[in-house]
Amino acid sequence: MPTPLDPSPRAPAPRSVTTTRWSLMAQFALFGVLGTSWMSRLPSIRADLGLSAGQLGSLLVVGGVGTLVAVLGTGAVVARFGTRATLVAATAGNVAGFGLLAVGTSTGDVVPFAAGAALNGVSGALVNIPININAASVERAVGRAILPHFHACFSIGAALGALVAAGFAALGMTVATQLVAVMLVVTVLRAVLVVPSTALAPERAVGTDGAGAARGSGVRAALGAWREPRTLLIGLVLLAASLSEGSAGTWMSLAVVDGFEAREAVGAVAYGTFVTSMTVVRFAGTGLIDRYGRVAVLRASGASALVGLLLFGLSPSIVTAWVGVVLWGCGAALANPIAISAASDEPVHAAPRVAVATSFSTVAMLSAPPLLGLLADAVGVRHALLAICAAVVLSLAVSGRVRPLTEDGATDDRTGAHAP
Structure with a gap:
């Protein structure tokens, strides 16, 4: 009987499991870097946009709402298109989102900044769920509990992101410069890691009568x-x-x-x-x-x-x-x-x-x-x-x-x- 996701991909060799494991750990670390590297510059962002602390807090909620909206539909997206395609789309979304944040902070315009925060919120959900699904696939392949290792890498990445922000701030670099530089590096690394980090997870939905069945089964x-x-x-x-x-x-x-x-x-x-x-x-x-x-x-x-x-x-x-x-x-x-x-x-x-x-x-x-x-x-x-x-x-x-x-x-x- 066909299933929404094919649960039986080809059994990987141990070496490919190890490669996928390390690639995913790097993905978790990059996810942590991306989040904290710009959040650690909130004092400068507040000054660039000319906002009070309360106004800035309300503006940041926009990103959280974007994440919530995306989370509600990401399961169907992954079921339909697979984790690899979802991660690629999320990376593209982050590039656009960080570009809008850079435009907002460099011009002092709240509108592009809010749009960038919302887009980054959506992209964050499209990254978070697929990398956790792939990490669970690695855990099954290894046969013992290792998922906490991936979350530890996220914590390490978050700490590294804060250090990166501190370094840019100490050098007197603008927030916009930091956003562009960090996003460029993260995007290149994600492009290198996307294939090996998704090697163990099913890549698309399958159904009884093609794409329509796959789409319907994913939504159901x-x-x-x-x-x-x-x-x-x-x-x-x-x-x-x-x-x-x-x-x-x-x-x-x-x-x-x-x-x-x-x-x-x-x-x-x-x-x-x-x-x-x-x-x-x-x-x-x-x-x-x-x-x-x-x-x-x-x-x-x-x-x-x-x-x-x-x-x-x-x-x-x-x-x-x-x-x-x-x-x-x-x-x-x-x-x-x-x-x-x-x-x-x-x-x-x-x-x-x-x-x-x-x-x-x-x-x-x-x-x-x-x-x-x-x-x-x-x-x-x-x-x-x-x-x-x-x-x-x-x-x-x-x-x-x-x-x-x-x-x-x-x-x-x-x-x-x-x-x-």
Whole structure:
């Protein structure tokens, strides 16, 4: 019986698996570089556009809305055209988007900047979902949990992007110059990596009567994923993971500065400690997933994040709060890759399920900054972050849903990555 996606591509040689793995790790790193390299120049962007902080924040929401809109349809796009074609289209979209951002900042015109932010938001979703689907394919080929390694590379790329932005700023280079230079380098590298990084994933939808059936089956699969309780509950895990990781990036430095009357550099080091903890666990924690299974590791991660958040939010001392930062970072490390891996258990349905699950994280990224900002005005930034505990508890409650699926659709947590 034909399926929306061909689940049985030709078995690759071990060398090609290794090549695909490293190529995808580079893709994740580039994704991280691209995002933080321009977001780290927000003070200069605000000055170039002549906006207040509040106006700039509202403008950036446009990019988040673009991401949300794209996420809702990316599953069908991947099912119809494959991950490789989707990545090529996303790269082209990023080139246009960054070009518009450069025009906006160089001319002080908000309109092209907003258009560029929206286009980059769409392109970000068209990159994020395919690279995660391909990473899950590599994990299946390897036969053990390695998806956290890819997310660790994203974290490393994000840190590198911030350093790139700092370097351009230190040299007195304009934001427009940086945008063009970074986009040129990233585009060339993506062009080199696109074929090897997508070697293990099905490349297009197939159907009983050609393109029309393929198109219809892809759309049906994308809509059908929204009716699957397991997929929706995995989405809640991703929502909590995105709140935990994203809120730290947005608010932790300010929480340390305001909460402990510390210098700005101390706040930056605190966030650096969080990222370091998260990256180390993403590289070292895959063995735990293989040994103890996804559910046990996700529950341990949730407990670590919960204790860390409570320590950070309630501790009267910066020393014990710093312990909370480490525990929070360790707890935030594996939830996202575990959820993506769970959504990708069945290759035939991976694209729509990953798209649905990641839409929850997009909602978190859109809603968390303004909601936490309002709460911070009332109770302070450090105490406002305690609201994330509710999402972590919810993630713990539904953690059993990430058990690997067997071939008959049942769940099995005998292995960390994928059940036999």
